[in-house]
Amino acid sequence: MMRFSYYPGCSLHSTGKEYEESTEVVCQALGIELVEIPDWNCCGASAAHSLNHQLSIQLNSRNLLLAQDAGFDIAVPCSACYHNLKQAKEELKSNVQVRHLLDVLYHEIGIDNIRKMVKRSLSGLKVAPYYGCLITRPPKENSFDSIEQPQSMDRLLDACGCEVMKWSYKTDCCGGSLSLSQTPIVVNLVTKLINMAKQAGADCIITACPMCQANLEMRQDGTKMPIFYWTEVLGMAFGIKEIQSWFKKHLVSPMNLVARLNL
């Protein structure tokens, strides 16, 4: 059993509920114990550093200290939280390791062990893996994946039997925090991503960030491309029963796609 301090972040308790549920079930299946950091506070998202850099560092410093007390490294499923925690860790030279959940599964569990867990291959599911901004940027000495050409999610999806499409937009920006305050810009950026994924032959996009997932679902214009969390895809491949209840929470229903491929 591997144990991590778990920082879900605000989105996983609300708009990204299905990310939280799929994260917990998949980690349990793989023997990763996630111990939620008690009384964790918001990482400040884009707002804190945008208005007050020091505030962002201090908000995250509290979470780092709480994790330090618990004595385990931190696993974070949300890319924005991951970035903020990492930024604070570096400025404060904290000893706690901050790891994206994608990194934990890819490097600690490994592709071979993931492949062993696959009960139903997802062959026929054509996916565009989307990493967004904050998984690989800014690059650090200990970055866990390539900056411009990350592969970890590609390989996990491949292990699940998906047909992983190649495309050049896997680390392009979705517009992040501008979704409400500058909607037309986010619609423009998201629609480009959707069109490029389609052109690459994908039926859906896979993300590892609740903000990207929400923007991609809500701000695509004239299309209805399903957007999955990577943990949901793993859950499908592992034959986990709860998948239906995750998919019901999506704003763009993936049910037709799932039914068409008999998944």
Place this chain on the structure above:
Amino acid sequence: MEKDVIESSIGKCLQCLKCTAGCPLASWMDYKPNQINRIIQMGDKDRVLHSSTIWLCVGCQTCVTRCPMKIDMPHLMDDLRKMALKEKIPAKEPNIALFHQLFLNSVKRWGRVHELELIGLYKLKSGQLFADMKLGQEMFKKGKLKLLPEMAGQKDLQQIFRECK
């Protein structure tokens, strides 16, 4: 990054335009990221603080990742925004500034952001009352927007917010 750091770092800018070429928001900015550096080099900080650029930057980190001089533009943008607020310069993108401020108010009040309240307040204060109505209802129905806030870190957070004025 404070004033002297900003100046010494920006002094290294080569005007190679790598930042601007990769910036997802560049087409909407009144000054492109490389131009921000040039204007600061020429000593016209005021123009930069009045720009839409500092508000449109989403901190995607593409520029700093590709900059041959490793100039940390997103951090610079953070500091420029803070300066603009301190000097009470009206934001060229008022809704973006408003959203960030309301978000922080929510974190200060509850410890974790309360989306439903944040969206409601944002609509009221921005005047965009009817934007995304259907979407909001859909999210509420699916249990993605909770009625009640989650509370955390009350005492510590009051102190953090006091100290980081």
